[in-house]
Every structure is written in C-alpha cells, then in structure tokens.
Amino acid sequence: MTTKNTAILLISCPDQKGLVAAIADFLYQHNANILHADQHQDAELKLFLMRVEWDLAGFDLDLNDFEQEFAVTATRFQMQWRLARSAYRPKLAIFVSRYDHCLADLLYRYQTGELNCDIPLILSNHTDTQWLAEAYQVPFQHIAVNREDKADAEKTQLALLRHHHVDFIVLARYMQVLSADFIRHYPNRIVNIHHSFLPAFHGARPYHRAFERGVKLIGATSHYVTEVLDDGPIIEQDVARISHRDSLDDLIRRGADLEKIVLSRAVRWHIENRVLLYANKTVVFD
Amino acid sequence: MTTKNTAILLISCPDQKGLVAAIADFLYQHNANILHADQHQDAELKLFLMRVEWDLAGFDLDLNDFEQEFAVTATRFQMQWRLARSAYRPKLAIFVSRYDHCLADLLYRYQTGELNCDIPLILSNHTDTQWLAEAYQVPFQHIAVNREDKADAEKTQLALLRHHHVDFIVLARYMQVLSADFIRHYPNRIVNIHHSFLPAFHGARPYHRAFERGVKLIGATSHYVTEVLDDGPIIEQDVARISHRDSLDDLIRRGADLEKIVLSRAVRWHIENRVLLYANKTVVFD
Amino acid sequence: MTTKNTAILLISCPDQKGLVAAIADFLYQHNANILHADQHQDAELKLFLMRVEWDLAGFDLDLNDFEQEFAVTATRFQMQWRLARSAYRPKLAIFVSRYDHCLADLLYRYQTGELNCDIPLILSNHTDTQWLAEAYQVPFQHIAVNREDKADAEKTQLALLRHHHVDFIVLARYMQVLSADFIRHYPNRIVNIHHSFLPAFHGARPYHRAFERGVKLIGATSHYVTEVLDDGPIIEQDVARISHRDSLDDLIRRGADLEKIVLSRAVRWHIENRVLLYANKTVVFD
Amino acid sequence: MTTKNTAILLISCPDQKGLVAAIADFLYQHNANILHADQHQDAELKLFLMRVEWDLAGFDLDLNDFEQEFAVTATRFQMQWRLARSAYRPKLAIFVSRYDHCLADLLYRYQTGELNCDIPLILSNHTDTQWLAEAYQVPFQHIAVNREDKADAEKTQLALLRHHHVDFIVLARYMQVLSADFIRHYPNRIVNIHHSFLPAFHGARPYHRAFERGVKLIGATSHYVTEVLDDGPIIEQDVARISHRDSLDDLIRRGADLEKIVLSRAVRWHIENRVLLYANKTVVFD
Known part of the structure; x- marks a missing residue:
C-alpha cells in the first residue's frame, strides 16, 4: 500500500446557496486535482456537510497558508472546518x-x-x-x-x-x-x-x-x-x-x-x- | 400448491434419556412415514422440544384416538404436547x-x-x-x-x-x-x-x-x-x-x-x- | 406523498479540473437551491459522473432555455448530460x-x-x-x-x-x-x-x-x-x-x-x- | 474452553420407516445421554442424513466395540456411517x-x-x-x-x-x-x-x-x-x-x-x- 499524498477538507456549516461554488472555486483557483468529494445536506436542520479530498501534486497553495487563505470563504459561510493530510499517520x-x-x-x-x-x-x-x-x-x-x-x-x-x-x-x-x-x-x-x-x-x-x-x-x-x-x-x-x-x-x-x-x-x-x-x-x- | 395431508406433533418436556426412542417407536409402531423431524435441547433449562411431521397415508392410527394412545408415553415423560393436521386451515x-x-x-x-x-x-x-x-x-x-x-x-x-x-x-x-x-x-x-x-x-x-x-x-x-x-x-x-x-x-x-x-x-x-x-x-x- | 418540484441534472464526462466549480457556479448564478448533489470519479477511466437536484422555486432560468444556456459549460467539458424534472411522471x-x-x-x-x-x-x-x-x-x-x-x-x-x-x-x-x-x-x-x-x-x-x-x-x-x-x-x-x-x-x-x-x-x-x-x-x- | 467428551455419529442412508426408532433405541439401550440430534430427509433422493452427539459419561458401550455392536442396525438400513470423538483433535x-x-x-x-x-x-x-x-x-x-x-x-x-x-x-x-x-x-x-x-x-x-x-x-x-x-x-x-x-x-x-x-x-x-x-x-x- 503506497501512501497517498492528499489533503482532506472537512466542512460543516449552515446550508446556503453558493456554498459548493465557493469551495470548488477556491480549490480550482489553487489548481487542486479533486479525487473524491462527498456532501450531505440535512434538510431539517438546514445543515451542510462536506468532505473533499485532492491530490497535493500540483496544488499551488502551501498547506501552512491554507487556513489564512481559506478564512474569507470559511467566515462568509460560518464554517466549522478542519484540514487533514493523508500523509500524517495519527x-x-x-x-x-x-x-x-x-x-x-x-x-x-x-x-x-x-x-x-x-x-x-x-x-x-x-x-x-x-x-x-x-x-x-x-x-x-x-x-x-x-x-x-x-x-x-x-x-x-x-x-x-x-x-x-x-x-x-x-x-x-x-x-x-x-x-x-x-x-x-x-x-x-x-x-x-x-x-x-x-x-x-x-x-x-x-x-x-x-x-x-x-x-x-x-x-x-x-x-x-x-x-x-x-x-x-x-x-x-x-x-x-x-x-x-x-x-x-x-x-x-x-x-x-x-x-x-x-x-x-x-x-x-x-x-x-x-x-x-x-x-x-x-x-x-x- | 397442493395441500399436504400430514400430522404434526409438537412436544415440550423435561429432557430425559429414552425420549426420542419412545416417540420414534410410537410412530413406527403405527407405520408413520416421517417427513420432517426437528428437535432442540436447552442444556441450561434441561428442556426438550420437538416437532415431527409425518404423512397420514399409511398411518394406521385414527387421529381421533391419538390422544388416548399417546397418553402413556406423554405421561411417562411429563410432556406438554399438541397434535395438528396440515389439512386444517386455521x-x-x-x-x-x-x-x-x-x-x-x-x-x-x-x-x-x-x-x-x-x-x-x-x-x-x-x-x-x-x-x-x-x-x-x-x-x-x-x-x-x-x-x-x-x-x-x-x-x-x-x-x-x-x-x-x-x-x-x-x-x-x-x-x-x-x-x-x-x-x-x-x-x-x-x-x-x-x-x-x-x-x-x-x-x-x-x-x-x-x-x-x-x-x-x-x-x-x-x-x-x-x-x-x-x-x-x-x-x-x-x-x-x-x-x-x-x-x-x-x-x-x-x-x-x-x-x-x-x-x-x-x-x-x-x-x-x-x-x-x-x-x-x-x-x-x- | 407530495410531488417535489425539482430539476435533476445528470452529467457524465472526462474528469478534469474545474468541473465542479463550473457546474456549481452555473447553478449559483441562476439562484439554484441545491437539495442533493452526488458525484463519482472513476480513477481508472478518468471519468466524472454527477447527479445534482435543486428546487425550482427561486430558480431564475426557464428550463426550456436550460440547454442553450448550459451549452457553453457542457461543450467545454465534453459532457454527456440530461435534465429531468421530478414533476414529470414517466x-x-x-x-x-x-x-x-x-x-x-x-x-x-x-x-x-x-x-x-x-x-x-x-x-x-x-x-x-x-x-x-x-x-x-x-x-x-x-x-x-x-x-x-x-x-x-x-x-x-x-x-x-x-x-x-x-x-x-x-x-x-x-x-x-x-x-x-x-x-x-x-x-x-x-x-x-x-x-x-x-x-x-x-x-x-x-x-x-x-x-x-x-x-x-x-x-x-x-x-x-x-x-x-x-x-x-x-x-x-x-x-x-x-x-x-x-x-x-x-x-x-x-x-x-x-x-x-x-x-x-x-x-x-x-x-x-x-x-x-x-x-x-x-x-x-x- | 473445556474439551467436551462426546461421541458423534454421522449417518447417511436410504430413507426408510423405523430408522430413527432403531438408532434412538440403540443409543438408549446403551444409556446414551443425547446432547444434540439433527436430521435431514431429502424427499427427492429419498435420502436420510443424521448427526447425533451424546455425552460419553454414562455411556455403557466401549467405543472400540461400537462398530461391531452397531453393525446389525447399520446393515439393516444400508447405512454409510462414521463415528467421531470430540476429544480427538484432528x-x-x-x-x-x-x-x-x-x-x-x-x-x-x-x-x-x-x-x-x-x-x-x-x-x-x-x-x-x-x-x-x-x-x-x-x-x-x-x-x-x-x-x-x-x-x-x-x-x-x-x-x-x-x-x-x-x-x-x-x-x-x-x-x-x-x-x-x-x-x-x-x-x-x-x-x-x-x-x-x-x-x-x-x-x-x-x-x-x-x-x-x-x-x-x-x-x-x-x-x-x-x-x-x-x-x-x-x-x-x-x-x-x-x-x-x-x-x-x-x-x-x-x-x-x-x-x-x-x-x-x-x-x-x-x-x-x-x-x-x-x-x-x-x-x-x-
């Protein structure tokens, strides 16, 4: 089993129009090659949950700067979010x-x-x-x-x-x-x-x-x-x-x-x- | 679906040696052609449970006399038992x-x-x-x-x-x-x-x-x-x-x-x- | 069961960067309230598949014009696509x-x-x-x-x-x-x-x-x-x-x-x- | 896990009246305390299959003599049979x-x-x-x-x-x-x-x-x-x-x-x- 070198973004926030567009745009701007994306909307609680995983090869944003760069989007949509790296072994x-x-x-x-x-x-x-x-x-x-x-x-x-x-x-x-x-x-x-x-x-x-x-x-x-x-x-x-x-x-x-x-x-x-x-x-x- | 003409005997009693032999003997004496037999013993409760189904074709005991004939065996083993006929539609x-x-x-x-x-x-x-x-x-x-x-x-x-x-x-x-x-x-x-x-x-x-x-x-x-x-x-x-x-x-x-x-x-x-x-x-x- | 009034877009195309961003942007531009979105990427065949369903209440594009409006995006990404309405009973x-x-x-x-x-x-x-x-x-x-x-x-x-x-x-x-x-x-x-x-x-x-x-x-x-x-x-x-x-x-x-x-x-x-x-x-x- | 000391008899033979009675009688005559018995009848092939397991404590027949003693019953019903002991570790x-x-x-x-x-x-x-x-x-x-x-x-x-x-x-x-x-x-x-x-x-x-x-x-x-x-x-x-x-x-x-x-x-x-x-x-x- 070879270790993947991917980043995983986990998001939970109030459901709102434009959410997916904003996240997808952000990743696209930084040349992310998305490998998997999955999302869920809880209709009753008006909640949006997402997991997106992309290859770090070619991604042009240093993950150390991710938080700062993503902050605008995250704040706009009141996200609770977390970034993980597949290379990190918990x-x-x-x-x-x-x-x-x-x-x-x-x-x-x-x-x-x-x-x-x-x-x-x-x-x-x-x-x-x-x-x-x-x-x-x-x-x-x-x-x-x-x-x-x-x-x-x-x-x-x-x-x-x-x-x-x-x-x-x-x-x-x-x-x-x-x-x-x-x-x-x-x-x-x-x-x-x-x-x-x-x-x-x-x-x-x-x-x-x-x-x-x-x-x-x-x-x-x-x-x-x-x-x-x-x-x-x-x-x-x-x-x-x-x-x-x-x-x-x-x-x-x-x-x-x-x-x-x-x-x-x-x-x-x-x-x-x-x-x-x-x-x-x-x-x-x- | 053709209706089967079988009898079904359901037995529950304290587990004891000779039980199966007694039941099998009784049915054999009356020329029963057994189609299915299944039994269970609960080791903890020392309980014996059985279901046996046989073809009534060739069985030489009138089911109306079954209770009286089976009584000796049933009493000897303290059976709770019940006889059913597949031909009866509940x-x-x-x-x-x-x-x-x-x-x-x-x-x-x-x-x-x-x-x-x-x-x-x-x-x-x-x-x-x-x-x-x-x-x-x-x-x-x-x-x-x-x-x-x-x-x-x-x-x-x-x-x-x-x-x-x-x-x-x-x-x-x-x-x-x-x-x-x-x-x-x-x-x-x-x-x-x-x-x-x-x-x-x-x-x-x-x-x-x-x-x-x-x-x-x-x-x-x-x-x-x-x-x-x-x-x-x-x-x-x-x-x-x-x-x-x-x-x-x-x-x-x-x-x-x-x-x-x-x-x-x-x-x-x-x-x-x-x-x-x-x-x-x-x-x-x- | 009340009939939903939603549109469903089904897409199949070569996997490519910017795909999701383009689709999400298009829907967001027309004020779509997305109810469900699911996507799949076949890594081996480099294929992208998506199903997205949105509420037609508030959607500001007439579905009769959808094909023409969506054509630019669809062509850019070589999409095979199909639009369905939940209100249509096949x-x-x-x-x-x-x-x-x-x-x-x-x-x-x-x-x-x-x-x-x-x-x-x-x-x-x-x-x-x-x-x-x-x-x-x-x-x-x-x-x-x-x-x-x-x-x-x-x-x-x-x-x-x-x-x-x-x-x-x-x-x-x-x-x-x-x-x-x-x-x-x-x-x-x-x-x-x-x-x-x-x-x-x-x-x-x-x-x-x-x-x-x-x-x-x-x-x-x-x-x-x-x-x-x-x-x-x-x-x-x-x-x-x-x-x-x-x-x-x-x-x-x-x-x-x-x-x-x-x-x-x-x-x-x-x-x-x-x-x-x-x-x-x-x-x-x- | 304590090792059980039981015998297991496996039988396969043409289905016939009196089979179960004969087997049960044989075991009862030798004071077997039956722990599990399961049988199956294939109606189409007229075949009878049985597995019966009993406690060897109290069983009054030496297992070395089993074959000889059981031979009469086995021959009468054309049985293919096998005796196993739970104490034997294959x-x-x-x-x-x-x-x-x-x-x-x-x-x-x-x-x-x-x-x-x-x-x-x-x-x-x-x-x-x-x-x-x-x-x-x-x-x-x-x-x-x-x-x-x-x-x-x-x-x-x-x-x-x-x-x-x-x-x-x-x-x-x-x-x-x-x-x-x-x-x-x-x-x-x-x-x-x-x-x-x-x-x-x-x-x-x-x-x-x-x-x-x-x-x-x-x-x-x-x-x-x-x-x-x-x-x-x-x-x-x-x-x-x-x-x-x-x-x-x-x-x-x-x-x-x-x-x-x-x-x-x-x-x-x-x-x-x-x-x-x-x-x-x-x-x-x-």
Whole structure:
C-alpha cells in the first residue's frame, strides 16, 4: 500500500446557496486535482456537510497558508472546518482488558497497512494480551485499575497518552468505565465497541441479556465515547442472525466476529477522516 | 400448491434419556412415514422440544384416538404436547389501522396459497383499507375505537372473533393497544409486528427515535402479544442498512418492506405449527 | 406523498479540473437551491459522473432555455448530460407472463405513490394477471406470443408502446426473450429482474440450478436489458441465506420476495433518475 | 474452553420407516445421554442424513466395540456411517502462498481454542508468512513450486503430510492448483476458500472480474476440493454489499474479511463433524 499524498477538507456549516461554488472555486483557483468529494445536506436542520479530498501534486497553495487563505470563504459561510493530510499517520492508543479478539484484529490490520496510523501504546489493566503486543512489536503498558485507585490510574494513563502524543483512543473491549474527566481530554476521539445493537442492551452483559430476551439477531456497535454510557454518536453497527441452536457461548463467539469487523471499520473511517459529527449522529463519507 | 395431508406433533418436556426412542417407536409402531423431524435441547433449562411431521397415508392410527394412545408415553415423560393436521386451515383475523402495506402483503400471500389459512375477517378502526379487503374478497368490519369506548369496542371485536371461530389474530400495524383482558382470550395467538429491532425502540414512534439516535440499521420484529407492551416472545426479526443519505421518510419506506417480510414469515410459521414457546422465547423449526 | 418540484441534472464526462466549480457556479448564478448533489470519479477511466437536484422555486432560468444556456459549460467539458424534472411522471409499461408476484408488488407501490410514474399499460402473453390489473385499474392487454409469430407480436407490442408514449419498460418475470430489434427501440430503458445472483445461473431455470449446485445463498438481479441475455448493466442485487432444510419450492418462494424487493428498488431508482451508466456498469446515486 | 467428551455419529442412508426408532433405541439401550440430534430427509433422493452427539459419561458401550455392536442396525438400513470423538483433535495442515489474512485468522482462532484441532504444519510456496507461523509457534515448511517441478513438490508435500499424520488440509489462499493425483489422497478432506460467490467468477482473478461486471455484492465460498476447479461441494458462502464508491482495492480489502469469516466457519464445521456430503452438496448440521 503506497501512501497517498492528499489533503482532506472537512466542512460543516449552515446550508446556503453558493456554498459548493465557493469551495470548488477556491480549490480550482489553487489548481487542486479533486479525487473524491462527498456532501450531505440535512434538510431539517438546514445543515451542510462536506468532505473533499485532492491530490497535493500540483496544488499551488502551501498547506501552512491554507487556513489564512481559506478564512474569507470559511467566515462568509460560518464554517466549522478542519484540514487533514493523508500523509500524517495519527497516533492511536489501544485500551484493552482480557478479551483480545479486537486487539488481535486491529494489530493485524495495522501490520498490513490497512490502518494508516501509528500505535505507540497499548494500555491494559491486565497482562493477558502482552504476548500479542510483543508479536506485533507494539509497546505495552500494564496499569492496574481498582475501584479505589481509578483516579490515579487515569492520571497515569493520561500522562502516558500525552507523552506519546496520542491523537485518539480505541477501547478494544476495555472493561473499565472511563471518568467524565478523562473523556473530556479526548472529545470525539475515543472509539468504543459495544457488543450489542445499541440502543438495545446498553450497559453490562449484553449477550446474556440478548440470549434471555430471545432475539433472532445479535449486533455490535462502534461509537464515540461521551459522558453518558453507550450513548455517544454511532459510527458503525452490524448484526448476525442467530437461532435457538445457538447457545450463549455461540453468541459470544459469533459476536466476537461482529465486534472485530465493526470496530475495525470505525477505526479506519476515523483515521481516514471520513466521519463528521452533528446532532449526536455521524455522517460517514465512505 | 397442493395441500399436504400430514400430522404434526409438537412436544415440550423435561429432557430425559429414552425420549426420542419412545416417540420414534410410537410412530413406527403405527407405520408413520416421517417427513420432517426437528428437535432442540436447552442444556441450561434441561428442556426438550420437538416437532415431527409425518404423512397420514399409511398411518394406521385414527387421529381421533391419538390422544388416548399417546397418553402413556406423554405421561411417562411429563410432556406438554399438541397434535395438528396440515389439512386444517386455521382461521385468521387481521387487525389493521391506516397503514396498509402489511395487510396488502398478507392478502397477496393468502391469495396465492403461501399462507395456508382462512381469513374470515379483517377488523379495522378505520375504513381506509376496505378497498383492499374487497379486492381480495375478504369480509371487512369497521369498528371505531375511541379512548372512552375502548372496552365496548373490544367486546364487539371479541364477539366477532368468536362468531367466526377465529384461531389466531395478526396485528398488521394495528395502532391500538389491546387490553390485558382481550389478550387473555388469545394467549400466544396474537402475532404483532413492531417497527423496530426490539428491545430497541419499544413503544411509540420507533422510526423517529431511530432517526434521532443515528442508528446505522433499522429493524422490524414480529412477536406474540403479552400484557407487557412489545415484550412478548420474538418470532422473527430482520434489519436493513441505512445511511445518512436516508431521510426519516426513507426509513419509513424501507422499514415497510422489512415489516412485510418479517410479519409474513412469522405468520407462515405460526400457521405451519413451526413455533414452540418456552421461557418467553420461541424455537422456530423452519 | 407530495410531488417535489425539482430539476435533476445528470452529467457524465472526462474528469478534469474545474468541473465542479463550473457546474456549481452555473447553478449559483441562476439562484439554484441545491437539495442533493452526488458525484463519482472513476480513477481508472478518468471519468466524472454527477447527479445534482435543486428546487425550482427561486430558480431564475426557464428550463426550456436550460440547454442553450448550459451549452457553453457542457461543450467545454465534453459532457454527456440530461435534465429531468421530478414533476414529470414517466410512463411505464409492465410486461408479465404468469408469475404475478413482481407485478402485484409494483402495482401496490404505484398505488401508494412510492413509484412516481404512470402505468398506461400492462402487456402479457397470458391472461392470468388480468384480475390484478383490474383491481388496480391499470389497462391490460393480452398479446399471445408463439415461436412462429413472435415478430408479429413484437410489432403489436411496439405499436401499443408508441401509442401510449411509453418511456420505459419493466419485465416483471416476463418469460419471453425480446429480440435485438425490439431492444434497440428502448436502449437502457428496459429493466429486467433475473432470479439469480448474476453472473451465476444466467439463463433458464436458475433456482433449479442453484438447488442442484448446493449454494448457500440465493439471489436476484435487476439489470438493463441488452442484446446479450442477462448481461446488461446491473442496477441492483440482493441475496438470502438458505440451507439444506430449504426445498426447491422454498427457494422459489423465498426468491420471490427477493425479486420483488430488488426489482422495485431498481424501478424506483430509474424513475427518480438515480442511475447513470458507464462501461456496462451502473452508478446509483441513492 | 473445556474439551467436551462426546461421541458423534454421522449417518447417511436410504430413507426408510423405523430408522430413527432403531438408532434412538440403540443409543438408549446403551444409556446414551443425547446432547444434540439433527436430521435431514431429502424427499427427492429419498435420502436420510443424521448427526447425533451424546455425552460419553454414562455411556455403557466401549467405543472400540461400537462398530461391531452397531453393525446389525447399520446393515439393516444400508447405512454409510462414521463415528467421531470430540476429544480427538484432528491434525490440520494449512497451505498458504503470499496473502496471509486467512492464515492469520485461522492461527488466532486455533490459539484461542475456537478451532479444536492440532496444526502440525504450515506449507507454503513462499516465505512471507513464516513470521506468523513463528508468532503462533506452528511449524512452517517452505516448498517452492515451479511449473516444471510441481509433481516433485507435491511428492514432498505428501510425504510431509503423511509424516505428520495430517487428517485434513486447508487451502488458505494457496495460489497453486493441486493435481488430481494429490487430491485423491485427501478426498473431501481439502477445504478451499474461493474469493467469489461461486459459481460466479470461478477461476482466476474473481475480484477483477466482479469489478468489471459491476456486481453490487461480492462473495466468498468455502468448498471441498475436487478434480474440477472450484466445483466441489460448497460448505459455506457469504456476501458483502459494495457500491460504485468501492475501488478494486476496496473489493479486495472487503473481500478479505469475507474470506476469513467464511473459511473459518467451514473449517470449524469440518472439525466438529458437522458436514455431511451427498449429491455434490453439503448438509451442515450447525
């Protein structure tokens, strides 16, 4: 996989006539070779969202000057916007407890280049997954978390994250609830996998409850973490059909496959700057 | 579609050695030509469930004598059991309000013979769907339901159901909540379609809430009606993928297709005696 | 369902810098309130495809003058383009033989307004489905087709289609192969449903062959008809899981549900001008 | 995961009255505690297939004597049958070339105990995957295969397989076609993954051809290898939806996830003795 050298512009603003013309003109004036453009208009909220990606070869504006140059357009249309470069590999920290299927899956995809990021750190409240970290040569830190010293553990975690300049966090079946204070350090930058089709079975032991309820499909949901448990914006979900022949263990086993797929999609989309947020929802320009 | 002339035996009992041998022996002694047999054992609850269907051609036991002959075996294994004949067409009453997609779908499947039942009655609190009833030549009764006279309306409904010897009821997007008293007249014989992936979005306006929550899949659930709203044993569920490009109207439109499919499967399975109940769940021997 | 009063512009041309800017500028100059815009770039073929839909309220260019005004832009970028109005209801002729499930489904969706078209004509080589046409008050014409008089039958069909100003044709399980000559009258305007996951099981009796091959999923494919049988551009496909418990009759029954869903999606997308063609493929801007 | 101590009896024979009674009686006479039983009757071929699994605790027949004791019943009903023990871990050899996603997935599932087998050998015509073999501590053998020395290479492979008492082989994206002679050594014991929805796109480069054909879903198929390429009995298939937004690279990436899931299911079912063969099809008692 060769690294692309592209810029990605993400825009969110009130919908208004002339928006697309203004953005397209700006890019054309600077000789941008647009590779992908996707936009969405929310008719009810009168909101406009856009993702546009262009080749930096031939683009005649230094990206360091982009903000200043784009400011007139951005202000005129009250844009919230962000510029990203595909060449920048965001720094990901993975939090994990004992279940290792999502970790193993992410590491494999990282190793093959499917996930275009760096992983400077795996943090765990257990040591069970250390062997995997070592197999993929990723630094591993064990930080025990107990009820009484949770605040201290989070302090240590935050220090490590800062030290490694971590851009975003993935909770790969991390079984501890993060404090609101911790979450505020990484707003919309903590991606979780929940092992149910949210909002069904939020909270603890979703497979057990799905089994008891007798549902005919199980699900997995990847979402950004907010202060309300399992309530953040959903990035991706998927389901698998089950039947009475499936025991609780079968649900857990089959769910693990769902979790891996759903989480890895969400992580890839986050890395590739494909996720925009509004109204506690996501737009995924995939 | 030619009508099969088969008998179907449905059994539920504590799991025990010798069960299958006893049942198989009994049928073999009477020269049964078994066409399908399916069984399930719930390891946790130590429960055994079975559905066996055999050709009545050559079977040397009069079905009127079946109960008496089978009693020894049934008692020995503490069976709850039921015998059904495929030649009997159960009598179905459909309740409907204004949305007619499920009704239209059921009537079409009834007309083609896919649903091996009689429909002596469509009951509605509106007259919007009367034209469909007429097109398929099914009797239609309009019974208005208002908050204050609901009990009276239910009395009228129950009288009509008794008059037509109705075996089971399908709520094809019937927008009134039935009283506990009404439900007790048709225990596990009222099939509902709920327009969400239960237990998510139980209650009112599920598509609106799904849209607001930003889920990536919508669902539909068919279940038996119990006194607790949207809480009865689930017969069938399915989902469809949506994206930010789908408006609320798109969700409603696409959900309608899900509802039709899910409800029609549940109704067919009920008619074909494929659904067994235990622990507020279903086993579907499809 | 209220009719939208929008214009839809469909563009296909070599990819080039400044394209989007030019189109967006043109629309902005005429005060277009863009409701949806979607574009696709085929990197390999260096092709650009776009669908843009805007509200005609406030648009200050008479659509009758659109072609002339847009010509400069269109020529500059070598565009193939087409303008459609959402207020125009295209005229659909449905061809059907004996299987009526797709016909019944289309008629129901037509009656509810989901399909924003007129249906001046149902053509059949049998009379089995006449009752359905009558129930939905759609004109029905029986034209027998035999091996020896097929050319004559097609002449009669073509005359009827012309007489009713038919815009496009749907083959709703029409069991006759149309001649190349017939097809040339309606290029990319004949939508077929094939009862397999193409290119698997193209040609006759796909369910039988799927059953014999022991596949674990069955499918349905809707495509534009070209001179090569079952080889035209695919508009939509879907599949359903089957198992050894499903007989050939089960496959046919379950496939019928797939066929209805797949065909109705394709027909709706065609009507809503969401399908663009290139390289024997479709882009569906849904 | 604790190892179960069960016996599994797999039966295939002409359908006949008294079959189930005879089998159930036999097991009951020896005090078998049946855990799962599943059966299938092919109405057309008049064939009966059964899988029954029972706890060996309390079973009063030594499994070494099973054949002799069961012979009377087996002969009476012309059974083809096989007895397996869940405690026996079959020996699996994995063949792989350069693509490592299926290998990595199988090794992870092997390591967690999901695949209840031993893997004495990974055979590859390349050395790219050696690091994975080492990470999971599985012996790896590199055997180069060239057009001219293929027969020699196969001889070496067969010698290694014999040496390790290999029970079955998985081709985890092994890019060499095995000779008919090789296949005859492991009839119905070589499991392949093909990266298309067979029978569509059998042979080489299926993703390229799927991309060119413009299909709306891609698939993967796991099947037993027979002398005719990609034509053996299908064990499992699955598909994923794609759109015009997916490039060929996206198809390959997304297909890899399908391949892993489909192959791992097939391998698990094979290991757990859940697959029966008849008429070039499989029955999977899952």
